[in-house]
Amino acid sequence: MVGRPGKNDDPWLDLVVSILAVNTYSLEQAYRCVDGLRQRGLFDPSKLGAWDQPEIVRQLKLAGYERGEYMTNLFALRLMALGVYVSQNGIEISAAVISGGDRAAVQRFLTPVNGIGPKVLENFFLLRGI
Numbered sequence: 322m323v324g325r326p327g328k329n330d331d332p333w334l335d336l337v338v339s340i341l342a343v344n345t346y347s348l349e350q351a352y353r354c355v356d357g358l359r360q361r362g363l364f365d366p367s368k369l370g371a372w373d374q375p376e377i378v379r380q381l382k383l384a385g386y387e388r389g390e391y392m393t394n395l396f397a398l399r400l401m402a403l404g405v406y407v408s409q410n411g412i413e414i415s416a417a418v419i420s421g422g423d424r425a426a427v428q429r430f431l432t433p434v435n436g437i438g439p440k441v442l443e444n445f446f447l448l449r450g451i
Contacts, residue, residue: 332419332449333364339444340399340436341386348444357384366412369404377401399436406434424451 337358342351361380362368369377377397387393407415410430418430424446431437431445445451 331364332416333366334359335448336403336419336431336445337364337400339441339448340403341396342444343440344392346388348448351386354384354386358386360384363400366404366407366415369400370408371404372401374398374401396436399434402435403437419445422449422451427451 334355338348338351338355341354342348358364358381361384363377363380363384372380374394374397377400378393381387381393381397381400386396388396415430418426421427427445428442431442
């Protein structure tokens with residue numbers, strides 16, 4: 322895949338890209354926004370947990386991720402849900418689970434998050450080499 326970093330890179334990057342790469346939007350398309358997403362802090366789970374939906378929408382647009390009003394708002398809600406979930410469970414614990422190679426543990430951990438379903442998990446496992 323063009324622009325794909327190595328397997329040992331930041332799991333938060335892989336997870337956010339996996340969330341954004343659904344509904345007819347490919348991983349390649351989402352990866353085109355990685356630099357902007359990184360610059361805007363969208364791979365930082367503490368920011369996702371602290372920002373409200375309008376702020377995440379603003380940051381997504383500034384990062385170059387614009388899929389129309391409805392879809393951009395939908396993905397902002399999903400990222401906000403991830404941030405809140407990670408905040409509730411602890412960033413260190415969350416990072417340990419998603420960084421591990423245990424597919425079943427990752428699936429059990431992430432499935433409760435609004436917007437993380439089979440396609441997001443498939444993307445994440447592909448990117449992480451799990």
